[in-house]
Amino acid sequence: MRAPVSWLTEHVGLSGHPSAEDLAEALIRVGFEVEDVEQLEAVPGPLVVGKVLEIEELTEFKKPIRFCRVDVGTRGRDPEQPQGIVCGATNFAVGDLVVAALPGTTLPGDFAIAARKTYGRVSDGMLCALDELGLGDDHAGILVLPPDTAEPGTDAAPLLGLADGSAEAVLDVAVNPDRGYALSIRGMGRELANAYDAPFGDPAAIDQGVPTSGEAGYPVTVEPASGCRRFVARRVTGLDPTAPSPWWMTRRLLLAGIRPISLAVDVTNYVMLELGQPMHAYDAARIRGDVVVRRARADEKLTTLDDVSRALDPDDVVVCDASGPIGLAGVMGGASTEVTPSTTDVLLEAATWDPASVARAARRHKLPSEAARRFERAVDPAVARAATDRAAALLAHHGGATVDGGVTDVGPFAEGTEEPTPTITMPLDLPDRVAGVTYPRGASVRRLVQVGCAVEVGGDGVSVVPPTWRPDLTRPADLVEEVLRLEGYDVIPSVLPEFAGGTGLTMAQRRRRQVSHALADAGYQEVLPSPFMAPTVLDAFGLDADDPRRTAVRLANPLDADRSLMATTLLPGLLDAVVRNVSRGLRDLALFHVGQVARPDGTPAAAPVVGTAGRPTDAEIAALLEALPAQPLRVGAVLTGAWEPKGWWGEGRPATWADAIDAARTVAAVYGATPSVSNDRHAPWHPGRCAALHVDGVLVGHAGELHPKVLETLGLPPRTCAMELELDRLPVHEVLARPEVSAFPPVLLDVALVAPVDVPTAAIGAALVEGGGELIEDVRLFDVYSGAQVGEGRRSLAFALRLRAPDRTLTLEEAGAARDAAIALAGERHGATLRA
Structure with a gap:
């Protein structure tokens, strides 16, 4: 809402002369957002009112050029002669009053005016357009003042609000949707009066002095289902169609951002801005029969004022006469009853419409308008009569019209029939x-x-x-x-609430944060992928038809039609991030994400629709919780490219399945657990390079290299590896076991075992640890050999054993016995023999 300050303060009894900035601060103080304070720039120099006496068309140029003789009183170069001014505009004629900037004037933008020779003539000044004066953005032609505005030679700066020291200002106020009343000088002025505790004179309460006979006005019928709350109409006759809008009205409309058109249209726009009641003017001579307000019928059309034929919807509210619709209620009038330059008989309408109906119609027909903007925020139904009286009085005063004494006032909120407002x-x-x-x-x-x-x-x-x-x-x-x-x-004081001391984060929450820190410390970067996935990704993963990950929750209104399922695994989102980064030239990636997945067990129960009138019942809450799928917390990681970059220090090393398993070990270490690793077949991993991870006999996840077909289908780099663990399956201990450092020296022994090649090294290492008992402190594989010396189908595995007792120095006999027990258990379980 653009509000000129002089208009805004007209009905407010302010003491002193507060500046535009002070007024803006006052409105902000009572809860409004002032987007801009536009101070019009004063124009120094001889800016005068001129009268065009003669126009000479210069036809030798490609574009229209006119040499004008302009009467500027005694302000010209020769007080006895009119001023000669060259102008390219064609929207004025001989006898029009214009605004002339004479040499020595400086227009907004530091544009100095001087006499100069152009187009073969000497131009002593310039005829000004609205944008050149800073009064708007219109540059379609020069500003033509209404007749009898002022005498030629009159100083135009005070007339335009551009005088030095008293230049006009405009407040641009953002009005919230629930405060539609403030889209008017009446509403904004009331708020300004409240801010200053100043008296306010309601412009809607001013008696306009128009005649009222008490008889019925123009016949109007409002159908109950139309959504029209009140329809007030007054008729004026004998309007002078050539009568111009007064300059004070034109100026206010321009500053408010509305282009003047004609007296009848300008009056309706002026009343809308002043009182907040949108109005419409019909050419009464072109209305056929009685007026009816109703919903549109099937196959009806309306040609609106913009000359577009629009197919109406049964939800549209229309104003009709005997010929059919003549206006789209609250949005735009029809072309068949448009006020024209020859209109002398005008029917003024001030109605109140259902806000939702107007909002739907404006969006359906893509017709945003100042009227619709107000109606969809609700207009005061009590101001309709005052608006018609105000408009009729203005047309009578400035257009010589005669106001009909009959008044039409119909609808549920008509005067005398309105329902009382609830207390x-x-x-x-x-x-x-x-x-x-x-x-x-x-x-x-x-x-x-x-x-x-x-x-x-x-x-x-x-x-x-x-x-x-x-x-x-x-x-x-x-x-x-x-x-x-x-x-x-x-x-209102800003006081932080006092919180009672609590227990802080739970141990599970602490572990979850520690997982992120541990992976970040290990070189991974956290990403936040989409929690939704496409159904096609499950096929790309090569999942079996009965794989539990195919049972997913389908979204009723997905943000992306291609991702219509809630993710049952973290891998789709992580692999999308890899594809996106690789496409942007980043090829060495180590990404991770900690988040929940949705894993429904069978068909989820239907969630009840809970109302908003009050708190849901315990039964409704239970039903809502029952409808939720299981949402386990997981961590996933993907690796591709170089794990150790190459450079002058070496050749580097690519990421492998072993790094993915190490990531899983890093996560498990946060929980104080050491996962056991065994070979597995689990899509989308490569069947020969997929590890199942168990903790205390419970499967917690998988890690390894992804299947080549999966990589090819999804456009991923070769040898991409991944890991996914379910954190909810890892044991959460309040206190993790602390490592104890013994003060006694270790005993270091090496053993080389020959075992079948299909036996995992991790299984033999686990047997050595278990067989050695409490004295085995660490087992590490340091060499693998395959060849004729160990036989076909077998390989040699060399382990370094570290043995230590917490309370004594081990003897060689004790260390040897532990080593022998470890070898024996490895032989018993996996057929491993000591290499000769």
Whole structure:
């Protein structure tokens, strides 16, 4: 809402002369957002009103050029002769009043005017357009003033609001959807008066002095299903179609961002800005029969004022005559009854429409308008009669029209038939309790009266009837908001709430954070992939038809049609991140993500639809929880490219399946666990390079290299590896076991065992640890050999054993016995023999 300051303060009894910045701060203080304070730039120098006496068309040029003789009084080069000015605009004629910037004038933008020779003539000044004066963006032609605005030679700067020291300012205020009343000078002025505690004169209460006979006006019928709340109409006849809009009205419309058109149209726009009531003017001579307000019928069409034929929807509200629709209610009028330059008989309409119907129609037909913007935010139904009286009075005064004494006032909110506004009861101390501030006695009542409410005090509470222009006030909380904003949000202290000491994070939450820290320390980067996946990715993974990961929750309204399932594994999102990064030139990647997946067990139960009137019942909450799928917490990681980069220090090393397993060990170490590793077949991993990870006999995840077909299908680099663990399956200990360092020396022994090649080295290492008992401190594989010396189908595995006792120095006999027991168990379980 653009509001010229002089218009905004016209009905507010302000003391002194506050600046535009002060007014903006006042509106901000009562809860409005002022987007801009536009101060018009004063124009120094001889800016005068001129009268065009003669126009010479210079036809030797490719574009229209005119040499004009302009009467500028005694302000010209020769006081006895008109001023010669070259101009390229064609929207004026001889006898028009224009604004002339004479040599020595400096227009906005530091544009200095001087006499100069151009197009073979000497131009002593310039005829000014709106944008050149800083009054708008229109450059379609020069500014033509209404006749009799001023005498030629009159200083134009005060007339235009561009005088030095008193230049006009415009406030651009953002109005929230629930405060439609503020899209008017009436509503914004009331808020300004509240901010200053100044008296406010309601422009809607001013008697316009138009005649009223008490007889019925133009016949109008409002059908009950139309959504029309009130329809007021007045007819004016004998309008002078050539009468121009007065300059003061034109200037205010321009500053408010509305282009002047004609007196009848300008008057309706002016009343809309002043009172907040959108209006429409019909050419009454072109209306056929009675007017009917109803919903549109099937196959009906309407040609709107923009000359577009529109197919109407049965939800549209239309104004009709005997020929059919003549207007799309609340949005735009029809071309068949448009006011033309020859119109002398005008029917003025001020109606109130259902906000939702107008909003739907404006969006359906892609017709945003200033009227629709106000109607969809709700317009005060009580101001319709005042708006028609104001418009009729303006047309009578400036257009010589005669106002018909009959008034049409129909609809559910017509005068005398409107339903009473519901009363709201509020405890007097409720604003104090909400704000935590003790307001002065009577502050709540005073502020609610300022808003326009009718207030009755009784006991410890008040009964409040909101004004007709505030349909957003429906409950005590709304009244509290009004009191708080008018008393000032700045007086409400900002006090941080005091929290009682709690237990902090649970151990599971701490472990989850430690997992992220551990992987980051190991060189991985955390990503936040989409929690949704495409159904096709499960086929790309090569999952069996009965794989549990294919049982997924389907989204009813997916953000992306290609990702319509909730992810049952973290790998799709992580692999998408790999593809995206590789496409951008990043080929050495180590990414991880910790998050939940959705793993429904069979068909999930249907979730009930819970209302918003109150808290859900215990049964509804239980049903909602029952409908939720299992959502285990998991960690996933992917690796591709070089794990150790190459450089002057060496050749580097690519990431392998072993690094993926190490990532799993890093995660398990956070929980104080050591996973056992065994070969497995689990899509989408390579069957020969996939490890199943167990902790305390429980399968917690898989790690290894992904299948080549999967890599090819998804466009991933060769040898991409991945790991995924279910953190909920790892044991959570309150206190992790602390490593104890023995003060006694270790005994270091090496053993070389020959075993079948299909026996995993991890299994033999685990047998050595178990067989050696408590004395085995560490077992590490340091050599693998295959050849004729160990036989076909077998290999030699060399392990380094570290043995130590916590309370004594081991003897060679004790160490040897532990070693022999370890070898024996490895031989018993896996057929391993000591290499000769």
